[in-house]
Amino acid sequence: MGILSLIKPDIVLFVGDISDGNIRIIKKINLINIPTFVILGNHDRGKDSSGETLLKQIRVLQEKYCAWDLKIFNNQLNILSARPCSSGGGYFLSTEVKAVYGPISEQESVNKILKCSEKIVKDLPLIFMSHAGPSGLGSDSSSICGKDWKEPACDWGDRDLAVAISKIQKKRKIDLVIFGHMHNHLKRNKGFRKMFEIDKKGTAYLNSAIVPRYKKNEKGxxxxxxxxxxxxxxxLTHISHRWYSELGEILEEEILF
Ligand SMILES: [Fe+2]
Incomplete structure:
Protein backbone atom coordinates (compact mmCIF):
# COMPACT_ATOMS: atom_id res chain seq x y z
CA MET A 1 0.00 0.00 0.00
CA GLY A 2 3.02 2.26 0.59
CA ILE A 3 3.69 2.27 -3.15
CA LEU A 4 0.31 3.86 -3.79
CA SER A 5 1.28 6.88 -1.71
CA LEU A 6 4.37 7.24 -3.93
CA ILE A 7 2.72 6.80 -7.32
CA LYS A 8 -0.27 8.93 -6.28
CA PRO A 9 -3.17 7.85 -8.47
CA ASP A 10 -6.34 9.98 -8.17
CA ILE A 11 -8.36 6.88 -7.32
CA VAL A 12 -7.70 3.20 -6.68
CA LEU A 13 -10.00 0.43 -7.91
CA PHE A 14 -9.86 -3.11 -6.55
CA VAL A 15 -11.61 -5.68 -8.72
CA GLY A 16 -11.69 -8.57 -6.27
CA ASP A 17 -9.94 -11.72 -5.06
CA ILE A 18 -8.29 -9.71 -2.34
CA SER A 19 -9.02 -11.21 1.04
CA ASP A 20 -10.04 -14.88 0.95
CA GLY A 21 -12.41 -13.72 3.68
CA ASN A 22 -9.59 -12.32 5.84
CA ILE A 23 -10.97 -9.16 7.38
CA ARG A 24 -7.49 -7.84 8.26
CA ILE A 25 -6.71 -7.41 4.56
CA ILE A 26 -9.96 -5.51 4.03
CA LYS A 27 -9.10 -3.30 7.01
CA LYS A 28 -5.76 -2.49 5.35
CA ILE A 29 -7.63 -1.26 2.29
CA ASN A 30 -9.41 1.16 4.58
CA LEU A 31 -6.03 2.68 5.51
CA ILE A 32 -5.32 3.81 1.94
CA ASN A 33 -5.56 7.59 1.96
CA ILE A 34 -6.56 7.83 -1.70
CA PRO A 35 -10.23 7.48 -2.77
CA THR A 36 -10.76 3.73 -3.18
CA PHE A 37 -13.53 1.63 -4.71
CA VAL A 38 -13.81 -2.13 -4.24
CA ILE A 39 -15.79 -4.90 -5.88
CA LEU A 40 -15.22 -8.26 -4.19
CA GLY A 41 -14.38 -11.48 -6.04
CA ASN A 42 -15.34 -15.14 -5.72
CA HIS A 43 -12.32 -15.68 -3.47
CA ASP A 44 -13.53 -13.02 -1.04
CA ARG A 45 -16.65 -14.89 0.04
CA GLY A 46 -14.80 -16.54 2.90
CA LYS A 47 -16.51 -19.93 2.39
CA ASP A 48 -18.98 -19.05 5.13
CA SER A 49 -22.41 -20.05 3.86
CA SER A 50 -24.11 -17.87 6.49
CA GLY A 51 -22.87 -14.83 4.54
CA GLU A 52 -21.49 -13.32 7.79
CA THR A 53 -17.87 -13.18 6.57
CA LEU A 54 -18.97 -11.43 3.41
CA LEU A 55 -21.20 -9.04 5.35
CA LYS A 56 -18.38 -8.17 7.73
CA GLN A 57 -16.22 -7.10 4.77
CA ILE A 58 -19.05 -5.06 3.31
CA ARG A 59 -19.51 -3.30 6.67
CA VAL A 60 -15.79 -2.53 6.98
CA LEU A 61 -15.56 -1.13 3.45
CA GLN A 62 -18.71 0.99 3.79
CA GLU A 63 -18.65 3.69 1.09
CA LYS A 64 -15.75 1.99 -0.69
CA TYR A 65 -17.83 -1.09 -1.32
CA CYS A 66 -19.25 -1.38 -4.85
CA ALA A 67 -21.82 -3.93 -6.02
CA TRP A 68 -24.81 -3.22 -8.24
CA ASP A 69 -24.03 0.40 -7.56
CA LEU A 70 -23.12 3.73 -9.12
CA LYS A 71 -20.63 6.11 -7.51
CA ILE A 72 -19.92 9.55 -8.90
CA PHE A 73 -16.35 10.41 -8.04
CA ASN A 74 -15.65 14.09 -7.45
CA ASN A 75 -17.96 15.17 -10.24
CA GLN A 76 -15.34 13.71 -12.63
CA LEU A 77 -16.14 10.07 -13.16
CA ASN A 78 -19.07 7.60 -13.16
CA ILE A 79 -18.13 4.27 -11.55
CA LEU A 80 -20.76 1.64 -12.19
CA SER A 81 -20.38 -1.77 -10.56
CA ALA A 82 -21.75 -5.19 -11.46
CA ARG A 83 -22.65 -8.32 -9.47
CA PRO A 84 -20.20 -9.00 -6.61
CA CYS A 85 -18.15 -12.17 -6.02
CA SER A 86 -18.68 -13.51 -9.52
CA SER A 87 -16.81 -16.64 -10.55
CA GLY A 88 -17.66 -16.13 -14.23
CA GLY A 89 -19.11 -18.90 -16.39
CA GLY A 90 -22.35 -17.17 -17.41
CA TYR A 91 -24.38 -16.76 -14.28
CA PHE A 92 -23.88 -18.38 -10.90
CA LEU A 93 -24.83 -16.94 -7.52
CA SER A 94 -22.85 -18.53 -4.69
CA THR A 95 -24.42 -19.55 -1.36
CA GLU A 96 -22.61 -16.70 0.39
CA VAL A 97 -23.91 -14.07 -2.03
CA LYS A 98 -27.41 -15.57 -1.82
CA ALA A 99 -27.22 -15.35 1.97
CA VAL A 100 -26.49 -11.62 1.79
CA TYR A 101 -28.57 -10.54 -1.21
CA GLY A 102 -31.21 -13.25 -1.59
CA PRO A 103 -31.79 -15.44 -4.66
CA ILE A 104 -31.18 -12.88 -7.40
CA SER A 105 -31.88 -14.16 -10.90
CA GLU A 106 -29.81 -13.36 -13.96
CA GLN A 107 -32.49 -10.97 -15.23
CA GLU A 108 -32.75 -9.31 -11.81
CA SER A 109 -29.02 -8.77 -11.79
CA VAL A 110 -29.24 -7.07 -15.20
CA ASN A 111 -32.15 -4.95 -13.94
CA LYS A 112 -30.23 -3.90 -10.83
CA ILE A 113 -27.32 -2.68 -12.95
CA LEU A 114 -29.62 -0.87 -15.38
CA LYS A 115 -31.45 0.79 -12.50
CA CYS A 116 -28.12 2.23 -11.26
CA SER A 117 -27.21 3.28 -14.79
CA GLU A 118 -30.22 5.63 -14.89
CA LYS A 119 -28.32 7.98 -12.60
CA ILE A 120 -25.13 8.11 -14.69
CA VAL A 121 -23.95 11.72 -15.13
CA LYS A 122 -24.14 12.37 -18.84
CA ASP A 123 -21.04 14.44 -19.52
CA LEU A 124 -18.61 12.41 -17.40
CA PRO A 125 -16.68 9.29 -18.44
CA LEU A 126 -18.04 5.92 -17.40
CA ILE A 127 -16.01 3.08 -15.91
CA PHE A 128 -17.82 -0.19 -15.33
CA MET A 129 -16.13 -2.45 -12.75
CA SER A 130 -16.76 -6.12 -12.21
CA HIS A 131 -14.88 -9.10 -10.80
CA ALA A 132 -15.31 -11.34 -13.86
CA GLY A 133 -15.50 -9.83 -17.34
CA PRO A 134 -18.47 -10.01 -19.70
CA SER A 135 -19.33 -12.86 -22.04
CA GLY A 136 -19.16 -12.24 -25.78
CA LEU A 137 -15.45 -11.46 -26.02
CA GLY A 138 -14.23 -14.80 -27.37
CA SER A 139 -14.29 -18.54 -26.72
CA ASP A 140 -10.60 -19.45 -26.93
CA SER A 141 -8.64 -20.28 -23.78
CA SER A 142 -6.57 -17.15 -24.44
CA SER A 143 -9.60 -14.89 -24.94
CA ILE A 144 -9.89 -12.08 -22.42
CA CYS A 145 -12.47 -14.14 -20.43
CA GLY A 146 -11.76 -17.58 -21.96
CA LYS A 147 -11.79 -20.79 -19.90
CA ASP A 148 -8.26 -22.17 -19.84
CA TRP A 149 -8.08 -24.78 -17.08
CA LYS A 150 -9.89 -27.61 -18.88
CA GLU A 151 -10.90 -28.62 -22.39
CA PRO A 152 -13.01 -27.57 -24.12
CA ALA A 153 -12.12 -23.90 -24.00
CA CYS A 154 -15.17 -21.65 -23.90
CA ASP A 155 -16.36 -18.14 -23.14
CA TRP A 156 -16.28 -17.87 -19.31
CA GLY A 157 -17.61 -14.32 -19.09
CA ASP A 158 -20.66 -13.08 -17.19
CA ARG A 159 -23.86 -12.93 -19.23
CA ASP A 160 -25.67 -10.44 -16.98
CA LEU A 161 -22.75 -8.04 -17.35
CA ALA A 162 -22.71 -8.47 -21.15
CA VAL A 163 -26.44 -7.76 -21.42
CA ALA A 164 -26.14 -4.68 -19.19
CA ILE A 165 -23.21 -3.39 -21.26
CA SER A 166 -25.08 -3.72 -24.56
CA LYS A 167 -28.21 -2.03 -23.14
CA ILE A 168 -26.20 0.89 -21.73
CA GLN A 169 -24.22 1.21 -24.98
CA LYS A 170 -27.50 1.90 -26.79
CA LYS A 171 -27.80 5.04 -24.67
CA ARG A 172 -24.23 6.25 -24.19
CA LYS A 173 -20.55 5.33 -24.42
CA ILE A 174 -18.99 3.10 -21.80
CA ASP A 175 -15.36 4.22 -21.74
CA LEU A 176 -13.87 1.29 -19.87
CA VAL A 177 -14.92 -2.08 -18.43
CA ILE A 178 -12.36 -3.26 -15.89
CA PHE A 179 -12.22 -6.68 -14.26
CA GLY A 180 -9.92 -9.47 -13.08
CA HIS A 181 -10.64 -13.11 -12.20
CA MET A 182 -9.13 -14.77 -15.28
CA HIS A 183 -5.36 -14.88 -14.80
CA ASN A 184 -2.90 -13.72 -17.46
CA HIS A 185 -0.85 -16.95 -17.27
CA LEU A 186 -2.92 -19.68 -18.89
CA LYS A 187 -3.06 -23.10 -17.27
CA ARG A 188 -1.54 -26.20 -18.92
CA ASN A 189 1.36 -24.21 -20.41
CA LYS A 190 -0.90 -22.53 -22.93
CA GLY A 191 0.96 -19.23 -22.77
CA PHE A 192 -0.63 -15.88 -22.03
CA ARG A 193 -4.08 -14.41 -22.10
CA LYS A 194 -5.20 -11.44 -24.16
CA MET A 195 -5.67 -8.77 -21.49
CA PHE A 196 -7.12 -5.87 -23.45
CA GLU A 197 -9.47 -5.13 -26.30
CA ILE A 198 -11.80 -2.49 -27.70
CA ASP A 199 -15.23 -3.29 -29.13
CA LYS A 200 -17.00 -1.72 -32.10
CA LYS A 201 -18.68 0.84 -29.86
CA GLY A 202 -15.29 2.07 -28.65
CA THR A 203 -15.55 0.51 -25.18
CA ALA A 204 -12.19 -0.62 -23.80
CA TYR A 205 -12.01 -3.90 -21.85
CA LEU A 206 -9.16 -4.31 -19.37
CA ASN A 207 -8.36 -7.54 -17.57
CA SER A 208 -6.09 -6.60 -14.68
CA ALA A 209 -5.47 -10.10 -13.30
CA ILE A 210 -1.68 -10.19 -13.53
CA VAL A 211 -0.97 -13.07 -11.14
CA PRO A 212 1.08 -13.06 -9.01
CA ARG A 213 1.03 -9.31 -8.56
CA TYR A 214 4.45 -9.36 -6.86
CA LYS A 215 7.82 -10.54 -8.13
CA LYS A 216 11.47 -10.27 -7.10
CA ASN A 217 14.51 -9.79 -9.34
CA GLU A 218 17.91 -11.51 -8.94
CA LYS A 219 18.92 -8.91 -6.36
CA GLY A 220 15.83 -9.69 -4.30
CA LEU A 236 -9.50 7.99 -22.05
CA THR A 237 -5.86 8.50 -23.03
CA HIS A 238 -3.76 5.70 -21.55
CA ILE A 239 -4.02 2.12 -20.27
CA SER A 240 -1.07 -0.02 -19.24
CA HIS A 241 0.08 -2.83 -16.99
CA ARG A 242 2.98 -1.53 -14.93
CA TRP A 243 5.56 -3.04 -12.61
CA TYR A 244 6.63 -0.60 -9.90
CA SER A 245 9.58 -0.75 -7.54
CA GLU A 246 9.03 -0.25 -3.84
CA LEU A 247 10.20 3.33 -4.40
CA GLY A 248 7.37 3.92 -6.86
CA GLU A 249 9.53 3.89 -10.03
CA ILE A 250 8.13 2.25 -13.17
CA LEU A 251 10.36 -0.79 -13.87
CA GLU A 252 8.39 -2.23 -16.77
CA GLU A 253 5.36 -1.01 -18.66
CA GLU A 254 3.16 -2.78 -21.18
CA ILE A 255 1.14 -0.07 -22.93
CA LEU A 256 -2.23 -1.42 -24.00
CA PHE A 257 -3.84 1.81 -25.16
FE1 LIG B 1 -11.90 -14.67 -9.10
Missing part, protein backbone atom coordinates in the same frame (compact mmCIF):
# COMPACT_ATOMS: atom_id res chain seq x y z
CA UNK A 221 14.21 -6.34 -5.08
CA UNK A 222 10.45 -6.35 -5.07
CA UNK A 223 8.24 -5.28 -7.98
CA UNK A 224 4.47 -4.82 -7.75
CA UNK A 225 2.01 -4.81 -10.62
CA UNK A 226 -0.76 -2.27 -11.10
CA UNK A 227 -3.01 -1.56 -14.05
CA UNK A 228 -2.76 2.16 -14.82
CA UNK A 229 -5.50 4.17 -16.52
CA UNK A 230 -5.48 7.86 -17.44
CA UNK A 231 -8.18 10.21 -18.60
CA UNK A 232 -7.43 13.65 -19.93
CA UNK A 233 -10.56 15.68 -19.37
CA UNK A 234 -13.28 13.22 -20.30
CA UNK A 235 -11.14 11.31 -22.80
Missing amino acids: ELAVNFSWVEFRGTK
